[in-house]
Amino acid sequence: MNKIALIYMGGTFGCIGEPLSPMPESTFIPQLQQLLPTKYQTIVSCFQAASIKDSSACTAQDWLQLIQQIQTLQLQNFQHFIIIHGTDTLSYASAVLAQFLQQSCHVILTGSQFPLLNIEGTALRSKTDALDNLNTSLEAITQIKAGVYLSFHQQVFYAQTAFKVHTTDLNAFNGIAIQEEYQDFSSKALLPLHVEMMHIEKANMLNIINWMMLPIEKDQLSQNLKQLLNQVPDFLIIQAYGTGNLAVNDEIINLFQQLRTLGCQTILTTQVLHGGIDQRYAISQWIKETGILLSNSHTQADLYAKILKIYLQYPTSEQWHDHWQ
Incomplete structure (x- = not known):
């Protein structure tokens, strides 16, 4: 089967405690790996993003660093990527990746309205949409055509068309679903842009x-x-x-x-x-x-x-x- 790179970038998905706060990624990622379905244990490799933060604080620099990481992993024969990201700017992250990566690989971004783990961070939370969103993404990642997508609440949308429609509901995103006929004429024939440090520095301006x-x-x-x-x-x-x-x-x-x-x-x-x-x-x-x-x-x-x-x-x-x- 195809290798899958699972990149953790923060958000509610990886929070614990009450009130919620991010679990250190060095502790969270091993927990995440253990909760993967058995059939994915050997083909999914988990990575932490260069920038892990609340998604409301994300800017172009963070998403360009993520693209740079994806393009580096492509050189290591990864062509399928799942990104865990906070929901506040999930649609922005998805759109940026779609513009820059185009059809150069297979990418699904997802997140959650509830954390994956319980308050103590020791086991799966009893009420969570995180695992379901992750499993939907895992099932879809090797089935979709090359491109970038957003997955949420058992739906997969074309990334360019996705937007957040509810602040707290599980059915939080809308857009054109992959089952619908869709042709993106606005980015037709566009090539991916290889991200370099000069792009990240310029984006800050x-x-x-x-x-x-x-x-x-x-x-x-x-x-x-x-x-x-x-x-x-x-x-x-x-x-x-x-x-x-x-x-x-x-x-x-x-x-x-x-x-x-x-x-x-x-x-x-x-x-x-x-x-x-x-x-x-x-x-x-x-x-x-x-x-x-x-x-x-x-x-x-x-x-x-x-x-x-x-x-x-x-x-x-x-x-x-x-x-x-």
């Missing part, structure tokens, strides 16, 4: 501002945009209404143009979870004047992953714009 629009007057939006002129981000994401609708005036259009001149790429997306953006309406004709980019990503996490990759691939703001599609 990436500055993204995300605004979910609320009903305020245009004059207030103008004032907010003017504040950005003092410290310009690399990317400004505008989560507009409906199909990407945003009411603007000449001053707002001018401010978007100024931001682009100063090196900020503005990306228009929608705060609606399903359906994507559609620029049929006259209210959006201003987009052509400003050169704003349109999101073609499945989720907010997928958009973040695309921004990160294009930021690391190309050195200038105008190249980010030119290569966006």
